[in-house]
Amino acid sequence: MPSSKKxxxxxxxxxxxxxxxxxxxxxxxxxxGSTMTELRRHLRSQGIEYRVVKNTLMExxxxxxxxxxxxxxxxxxxxxxxxxxxPIQHLKVLAEYIRSNRLPVAVRAAVLGGRVYRDQQxxxxxxxxxxxxxxxxxxxxxxxxxxxxxxxxNSPVRGLAFVLQQRVVQMGGT
Numbered sequence: 001m002p003s004s005k006k007x008x009x010x011x012x013x014x015x016x017x018x019x020x021x022x023x024x025x026x027x028x029x030x031x032x033g034s035t036m037t038e039l040r041r042h043l044r045s046q047g048i049e050y051r052v053v054k055n056t057l058m059e060x061x062x063x064x065x066x067x068x069x070x071x072x073x074x075x076x077x078x079x080x081x082x083x084x085x086x087p088i089q090h091l092k093v094l095a096e097y098i099r100s101n102r103l104p105v106a107v108r109a110a111v112l113g114g115r116v117y118r119d120q121q122x123x124x125x126x127x128x129x130x131x132x133x134x135x136x137x138x139x140x141x142x143x144x145x146x147x148x149x150x151x152x153x154n155s156p157v158r159g160l161a162f163v164l165q166q167r168v169v170q171m172g173g174t
Contacts, residue, residue, distance in 0.1 A: 006057060013053060013061035017070060022087035023080055024094060025073035027106040028052065035103060046093050049082040072116050073109040087112050088128055095126045 017023065028036065040050045055074040062070035083090030091110060098105050110117045110125060117125055129137070 010057050010061045010064065013058060014064045016049065016082045017061055017065040017067050020082040020084055022083040022090055023070055023111040024091060024107060025109045026079040026081065027077065027108055028079045029077060030104040039097065039103065039105065042097050043081065043094065047085060048090050048093060050079060052079045069114055069116050070111050073111060086131055088125060089130055091126055
């Protein structure tokens with residue numbers, strides 16, 4: 001018979017999984033408690049949660065939340081990062097903090113959109129430009145042809161205005 005504390009924890013994990021846009025599995029062996037506290041504090045300031053969970057409880061929560069793919073990333077001691085907004089941005093925040101502080105935390109896998117990303121796919125996700133950068137690049141790509149079109153359409157009018165201005169100058173006007 002499961003204890004009420006475990007039932008409550010499964011419910012809490014289920015709720016977090018249901019709301020999250022990304023779940024990132026990390027290995028944290030060899031990381032001190034104070035380092036983990038700093039990591040949690042930094043992630044919390046970015047709207048991201050970090051939880052160390054028992055795999056069996058997380059498996060039950062994943063089933064209850066309808067996200068069975070999360071069970072695939074549970075291997076040994078697992079810390080899970082729950083992100084609730086832009087999933088790529090959350091992955092980048094975690095990876096950047098780990099890299100810049102040289103933490104012994106390994107990003108093992110990410111669950112995003114019902115798929116599990118590992119190895120090269122995970123690395124590719126971490127190196128994708130942010131949504132804002134991609135939107136800027138798209139706008140730049142779309143604006144280029146439009147600028148050339150406007151320039152081409154204005155060219156005859158500009159030429160006519162120049163010819164008329166030169167004629168006014170020849171006639172002694174200003």
